[in-house]
Amino acid sequence: xxxxxSPAIKTPWGWRFAQRVLRFLLRLLVRLDVQGLENxxxxxxxxxTPNHVA
Numbered sequence: 001x002x003x004x005x006s007p008a009i010k011t012p013w014g015w016r017f018a019q020r021v022l023r024f025l026l027r028l029l030v031r032l033d034v035q036g037l038e039n040x041x042x043x044x045x046x047x048x049t050p051n052h053v054a
Contacts, residue, residue, distance in 0.1 A: 040046055
């Protein structure tokens with residue numbers, strides 16, 4: 001059975017390169033708007049639930 005993943009992606013340097021490229025593209029394409037950060041605790045756990053407008 002052949003694997004569908006390219007050998008370049010399996011290597012650590014290939015994986016890091018792919019992560020950096022994807023992170024760069026996401027920052028260009030996705031707008032992140034954080035509101036209510038003052039309500040988050042400085043320490044300890046928190047439950048974060050997104051809200052969306054259809």
